[in-house]
Amino acid sequence: MSLLAKFFILVCVAVFLAPLFALVVEGSGAFFSETLTLSPELLSAYGQNSLLLLLGSVFGAVFFGGVTAYLCARFEFCGRKMLQWLAVLPLGVPSYLVAYTWVDFLVDQGVPGGSLRNLTLTCFIFAFSLSPYIFLPVYVALVSLSGSLIESARLLGRSRLAIVREIEIPLVRPSLFAGALLAAMEVLADFGTVDFMAIDTWSTGIYRSWFGYGDRARAALLALVLLSFSGVILFWEARLRGRASLARTGRNTSDLVRTRMSFRRAFPLILVALVPVLLACVLPLLILVQRSLLSFDVEQWIAVVRPTTATLSLALGSGAVVVCFGFLFAFVLQLCAGRFWNDMVRLATLGYALPGGVIGIGLLVFLAPFSLSGSLVGLVFAYCIRFVTLGTSTIEAGWLTVPRVFEEQARILGCSTLAVLRRVSIPLLQKSLACAFILVCIDIIKELPASMLLRPFNFETLAIRTYNLASDERLAETAPASLLMIVLCVAGVFLAQSLGAFGISENKKAGKNHEQ
Amino acid sequence: MSNEILSLQINDALFSYPGTPSVLAGLSLRVGLGERVAVLGQSGIGKSSLLRLIAGLEKLSGGEIWIHGEKVSSAQLHVPPEKRRVGMVFQDWAVFPHLTVFENIAFGLQRRGKDVSERSRVGELLTEFELQGLESRMPSTLSGGQLQRVACARALAPKPEILLLDEAFSSLDVSLRQRVRQQVVGALKLEKATSILVTHDLDEAREFADRVFELRHGCLHDASVVSAG
Numbered sequence: 001m002s003l004l005a006k007f008f009i010l011v012c013v014a015v016f017l018a019p020l021f022a023l024v025v026e027g028s029g030a031f032f033s034e035t036l037t038l039s040p041e042l043l044s045a046y047g048q049n050s051l052l053l054l055l056g057s058v059f060g061a062v063f064f065g066g067v068t069a070y071l072c073a074r075f076e077f078c079g080r081k082m083l084q085w086l087a088v089l090p091l092g093v094p095s096y097l098v099a100y101t102w103v104d105f106l107v108d109q110g111v112p113g114g115s116l117r118n119l120t121l122t123c124f125i126f127a128f129s130l131s132p133y134i135f136l137p138v139y140v141a142l143v144s145l146s147g148s149l150i151e152s153a154r155l156l157g158r159s160r161l162a163i164v165r166e167i168e169i170p171l172v173r174p175s176l177f178a179g180a181l182l183a184a185m186e187v188l189a190d191f192g193t194v195d196f197m198a199i200d201t202w203s204t205g206i207y208r209s210w211f212g213y214g215d216r217a218r219a220a221l222l223a224l225v226l227l228s229f230s231g232v233i234l235f236w237e238a239r240l241r242g243r244a245s246l247a248r249t250g251r252n253t254s255d256l257v258r259t260r261m262s263f264r265r266a267f268p269l270i271l272v273a274l275v276p277v278l279l280a281c282v283l284p285l286l287i288l289v290q291r292s293l294l295s296f297d298v299e300q301w302i303a304v305v306r307p308t309t310a311t312l313s314l315a316l317g318s319g320a321v322v323v324c325f326g327f328l329f330a331f332v333l334q335l336c337a338g339r340f341w342n343d344m345v346r347l348a349t350l351g352y353a354l355p356g357g358v359i360g361i362g363l364l365v366f367l368a369p370f371s372l373s374g375s376l377v378g379l380v381f382a383y384c385i386r387f388v389t390l391g392t393s394t395i396e397a398g399w400l401t402v403p404r405v406f407e408e409q410a411r412i413l414g415c416s417t418l419a420v421l422r423r424v425s426i427p428l429l430q431k432s433l434a435c436a437f438i439l440v441c442i443d444i445i446k447e448l449p450a451s452m453l454l455r456p457f458n459f460e461t462l463a464i465r466t467y468n469l470a471s472d473e474r475l476a477e478t479a480p481a482s483l484l485m486i487v488l489c490v491a492g493v494f495l496a497q498s499l500g501a502f503g504i505s506e507n508k509k510a511g512k513n514h515e516q
Numbered sequence: 517m518s519n520e521i522l523s524l525q526i527n528d529a530l531f532s533y534p535g536t537p538s539v540l541a542g543l544s545l546r547v548g549l550g551e552r553v554a555v556l557g558q559s560g561i562g563k564s565s566l567l568r569l570i571a572g573l574e575k576l577s578g579g580e581i582w583i584h585g586e587k588v589s590s591a592q593l594h595v596p597p598e599k600r601r602v603g604m605v606f607q608d609w610a611v612f613p614h615l616t617v618f619e620n621i622a623f624g625l626q627r628r629g630k631d632v633s634e635r636s637r638v639g640e641l642l643t644e645f646e647l648q649g650l651e652s653r654m655p656s657t658l659s660g661g662q663l664q665r666v667a668c669a670r671a672l673a674p675k676p677e678i679l680l681l682d683e684a685f686s687s688l689d690v691s692l693r694q695r696v697r698q699q700v701v702g703a704l705k706l707e708k709a710t711s712i713l714v715t716h717d718l719d720e721a722r723e724f725a726d727r728v729f730e731l732r733h734g735c736l737h738d739a740s741v742v743s744a745g
Contacts, residue, residue, distance in 0.1 A: 154598050
């Protein structure tokens, strides 16, 4: 790697980490400040609610995601492939939209709105919305397990239930935990849902401090605590990821064996597996379509033209920037040996573990001297920090599937590093680049907290518009913007899935079934 | 041989995967107690399928399989693998990565080594396969040869009627392969275990087995002439 390239990478890392440093400085200063007022009761309420919400939501997501993953990985039944596709769809619907539509629908049915805003219902909303976070890693881990491990256990006298308990759960546990930790991070990072459901969490505390009290130091301190908690989760997740890869280091020569099951026998399990997609995707979509048709108002649709244009241009533009950085980091990881550079990239891509609100506050503090907070530059910057990991990991995963020999052959044939990238790597990575772009765009469309904090004055995305209308209890009016968001995101999820983004596409060889 | 109890008897076995030509087309085989048999054949000819049928991991389309005088497979009958008392060593060894060497070997014993007799059985196998001192090690810290021996010891622990070895030595390098094979044969003799090895290596088959067969066109053909030569 040339000196210039090294310098560029170091600058990128420094710029990506600068807002976090700013946050640490501001938050630490606030901690020692005598003027800081933080009531212990409030802090304890934030902590308690956040913890209960986190436990309930993650437990629910593990149940629904785990059942779906086991069903799809181990049984063959009519509609399995369809179920596999559907199980990912809740990724395309932000949880705050699920909350808006559910509450709107139930209030319409005569249920008092106040009684709906509680922790239990919020846990269910998160459990359904976040079930793909469990389904995807557990499904991939289950189908990656060598069939001979399961067959060995059977030959040694174990029943199916005993195999699940003694072999499958221990072996997929790292993937399950890693998925659960990511889901936990999403719960902690959420603002839209908990704010609408009137649950006081750490995340709402940050916003209240910033917008409600205009207390920058207090917001920074709360963000710093959330950052520390995310740091612990991130460290744990990285360790588990390491162990998951260790569990897969054995040779794997045996195909996946699925047990054929009649639709009737599979039906109760299919029903459990369908609950998240029905309640967190299909139902909101149907409610929104019905609302849009029943109370069709041209003005409401005209009003969403600007937010839609803003959302799309922001998503496409920022998505492109994020993918460029992702490609650069993936390139460093792939072609530049050395632990130092590896660690540098890992540091620069810490953002996925950070709640949008934390990044937002960090950037507000960092950009304040440059008068850039509340600008599009700040917003794109925030998206880069938050989503560059997604771009990097998707491109890196694609790069790992490209045999190194192609690039080596091109070098032997006289290509420079850049020529190898242009003529060999990029053409071979087209699919991965497209997947990374789509996935980043979906997340940008859904992102609410960072957009709320950093948007320029009078700038409205679809997510901000729905949030503002929902905050004013004008739920019926959210329909056009919400519907457009869901359509865009679900279409993106479909597109990404058809490009093999989630690693759950069928391996033709792995179609062997086992009659029992 | 007809009056004595055989370890394994296969009569006119028929088998095919859906949409593919017949893998086994009337295959028959009789294996006596404590006998070691090797089945040779090209890749994809159906050697592993034969073992999977014996183990009960696949269902017969026709014919019968008897293990130790008991019918376990026919077109109508299928005794599940966990009830056949058959041990199998897979090509990838399938050593459980989350269990120690001791726990792996004790896995097939009812109380997983908690009993004194079962502890001593595991100890016995550790000695037979020269795995002493590795009891508490995790599989990720073992070499290929050690993993192979753990897989064999685990399969033999519950004293199965038949031990099936599916290309069990093919992943080892040449020098190690011969040493591990000799060790396994020694242990099989000591345990008086009936065993069937499938391999594509004639020398390996000859060194391992009392009788060698070749699987061709879905049937077994005596390969003793080749093996003798």
